[in-house]
Every structure is written in C-alpha cells, then in structure tokens.
Amino acid sequence: MVDSTPRKRADARRNESALLDAAAATFATSGVDAPVRTIAAKAGVGVATIYRHFPTRADLVVAVYRHQVEACAAAAPVLLAAGPTPHAALSRWIDLFVDFVVTKHGLAEALQSDATTFDTLHAYFLDHLVPACAALLTAAADAGEIRPDTDAYELLRAVGNLCVGDNPRYSARRVVGLLVAGLRVH
Amino acid sequence: MVDSTPRKRADARRNESALLDAAAATFATSGVDAPVRTIAAKAGVGVATIYRHFPTRADLVVAVYRHQVEACAAAAPVLLAAGPTPHAALSRWIDLFVDFVVTKHGLAEALQSDATTFDTLHAYFLDHLVPACAALLTAAADAGEIRPDTDAYELLRAVGNLCVGDNPRYSARRVVGLLVAGLRVH
DNA sequence: CAACATACGGAACACGGTTCCGTTTGCCAA
DNA sequence: TTGGCAAACGGAACCGTGTTCCGTATGTTG
Numbered sequence A, B: 001m002v003d004s005t006p007r008k009r010a011d012a013r014r015n016e017s018a019l020l021d022a023a024a025a026t027f028a029t030s031g032v033d034a035p036v037r038t039i040a041a042k043a044g045v046g047v048a049t050i051y052r053h054f055p056t057r058a059d060l061v062v063a064v065y066r067h068q069v070e071a072c073a074a075a076a077p078v079l080l081a082a083g084p085t086p087h088a089a090l091s092r093w094i095d096l097f098v099d100f101v102v103t104k105h106g107l108a109e110a111l112q113s114d115a116t117t118f119d120t121l122h123a124y125f126l127d128h129l130v131p132a133c134a135a136l137l138t139a140a141a142d143a144g145e146i147r148p149d150t151d152a153y154e155l156l157r158a159v160g161n162l163c164v165g166d167n168p169r170y171s172a173r174r175v176v177g178l179l180v181a182g183l184r185v186h
Numbered sequence C: 001c002a003a004c005a006t007a008c009g010g011a012a013c014a015c016g017g018t019t020c021c022g023t024t025t026g027c028c029a030a
Numbered sequence D: 001t002t003g004g005c006a007a008a009c010g011g012a013a014c015c016g017t018g019t020t021c022c023g024t025a026t027g028t029t030g
Helices: A010-030 A036-043 A047-053 A057-082 A086-102 A107-112 A116-142 A152-162 A172-183 B010-030 B036-043 B047-053 B057-082 B086-102 B107-112 B116-142 B152-162 B172-183
Strands: none
Touching: A010 A036, A010 A047, A010 A057, A036 A047, A057 A086, A057 A107, A057 A116, A086 A107, A086 A116, A086 A152, A086 A172, A107 A116, A107 A152, A116 A152, A152 A172, A152 B152, A152 B172, A172 B152, A172 B172, B010 B036, B010 B047, B010 B057, B036 B047, B057 B086, B057 B107, B057 B116, B086 B107, B086 B116, B086 B152, B086 B172, B107 B116, B107 B152, B116 B152, B152 B172
C-alpha cells in the first residue's frame, strides 16, 4: 500500500504546527471558546488558514487535547488492574476525567453543546471514553458493586455536565463524588 | 405612605404585557435564547422597547417564569409535611424542579452561564430556591437520612447542570436520581 | 526557471446583542 | 380643547464573532 497522501507543502505544515501551539496557549489562558481571530493572530496567520486546517473549531480542540484524551482512555484498564475494587477504579478514573475537564476552561461547556460546530468534539470524546468507561462499569457491575443497568454514555455526559462552572462555591469533584456514590447498590 | 411610583403610561403597560406574552410563546417554541428581534417582532414592538422594559435578557426570563419558580419554592414545605420521610420529600421536590427546568428549552444552559447577562436570573433562582432546598436538606439531615454537610447551593447547581441536554439517550431525571441517591448516608 | 497547484491573508458577509437618536404619543394643566 | 413636555417608541447603527470569498503569493516539480 502506497502512501497516498502526497505530503503537504512546507508552509502548510509549519502553519498547522504554529496553530496548534497558539491554540493550546490561548485555550489555556482564555478558554476553548477564545475568538478565532485571537488564535490566528497569535499564530501569525490569517483567519482563513485556521479553517483550512481545522474545518470546525471542534477539530482544533480535538487536535489540541487528543493526547490527553487518549491517555485518559488508556488509564482505565490500568486502574482496573491496580485498584482494590472495580468501583474504586471507576471512581479514580472519573476523578482523572474530571480533573482533565475542569482544568480546561470552557471545555465542559463545549462538550455539552449540541451545536453542529462541536459534533466532532462530541464524537471524538465519546468514541474514546465511552468504551473505557463501559469496561469499568461492567467490571463493577459484575462484582455486584453497582446497579447493572448503568449506561456509560449517560454517566459520562452527566459527569461532563457536572464539570461546568467549577468554582470555590461549587466543587465539581464533590458533586461528581455524590453521583458516583449514587451508583452503588445499597 | 403614598404610592411613589407615578403609574406608567398606558402604551408602556400594554407593550410590557405584549412582550411577556410574546416572550413566553417564543421561549416555548424556540428556547429562552431566541433572538431578541424575534420576540420584539412577535410583540409588534421595536427592539429598544425590550431593553427599556427588561434591561437584560435575564429580567425577561425571570418575568416569564416568576410564577413557576415561586410555586416550586412554595411546594417544598408542603412536600415536607406530606412525604413519608424528609428524603422522600427532597427527592420529590427535586423532581419538580427538574421537570420545570427540562421542559424549558435552554433554561438549564442559561442557568449555568456565568455571563453577566444572566446574573439576574441566577440571583433570582438562587434567592427563591436555595432556601426551599436548604429546609429540605436540613430536615433530611436532622432525620439522619443524608450526610449533614450538603450545601443547598451546590446541590441545586449540580441538578441544574444535570438538566442540560436532556434527550432520549440522556435522561436528566435518571442521573439526578443517582445524585440524590448519593446523598444518603450508608 | 517557468508554470501550476497549493496555500495564504484579510476584506467581506452573516448574525445576534446593544445603544443611539430623531419622532411619536400619552398625559396634564391652562 | 389644546399646547407643551416628558415618556416611550422604532428602527437604524454599532460592535463583536463566526464563516466565506477571492485576488495574491509561494512552494514544488519538471
């Protein structure tokens, strides 16, 4: 099988990389919903160049956070093997996910938005994290620790929702802890 | 004590009422974030008239839903008196709140937005519902049914968050149920 | 080095919230 | 009844942001 992608132009690769750096920096300081023009300016390119490389904002966000999402997904089996019980592993894995989301300003909001712009983001997160979460849920259910009918998609969506608006008076971690506690059989 | 408000002009009162009707109708069909121009058009007034009567969008939303929020708050003591246990009353009251929020398109999103535009909405909901919820929480805690350190603001905020994106695949009611279950002492 | 496709930049457009300002209208007093 | 004035109005204008278009520049290949 031949490499069918005919290698992009050098300036295109340079710009794509500059955009990723600029986006990462901008997301960190101003949140994932920073104006497109800001990111373009920081990268030293025109706005159209963003759209050329990342058709939707979601593609850019995914590109920036891809590694962390994959690391999170990969942690699930590790925690399951390490943890004292499946429920403990589930709880720790969710902590990981919550930490990831709450530290990225605006990511939680973006995740819950059903606007077409963020479809890709939604799909990416779901594709990678739902299976990871489902494995933990199944293990915990098999161990009789939680009710067996819990849906991974629903749980992740709920946790993502709870991550919105984290601040000193509203601790996403704490309320997610309550939710996870609510999964247990009594 | 004299009536110090010098009675508004007749057309002003008429327009305010028309705006409330138009807003209620528009919110029901297009959500609370419907374009201002749409509401103005439906009410047969200019956009500036909206801002004159309702300085922020939140004021308009509050005006439309005021009665329902007050009814919800008023239901708390009734349920507490009626329910078999405080926790049951809490659970039912939260169901009431969830039903109210999920049936108003975009209300949950608006509630969690920390943008200045919705400060008034936030404040109104909090002022009315936090005390109602706190009473239920205290009663349940006194009865030893739930952990005693649960904060009404945090709980309401969490429930509001969970109401975002309700759809066949994600049931806000179900996940809120899990959260409320998680409040129980074990 | 010529020619061509690729990629670029920024102006232009769409759209929604908010404000401004010239005009109209209800109200009251003469 | 009417004259005057403050209250209220309508819609154009402004601003910020996402998205697209198009004339131009540039890397690549023969």
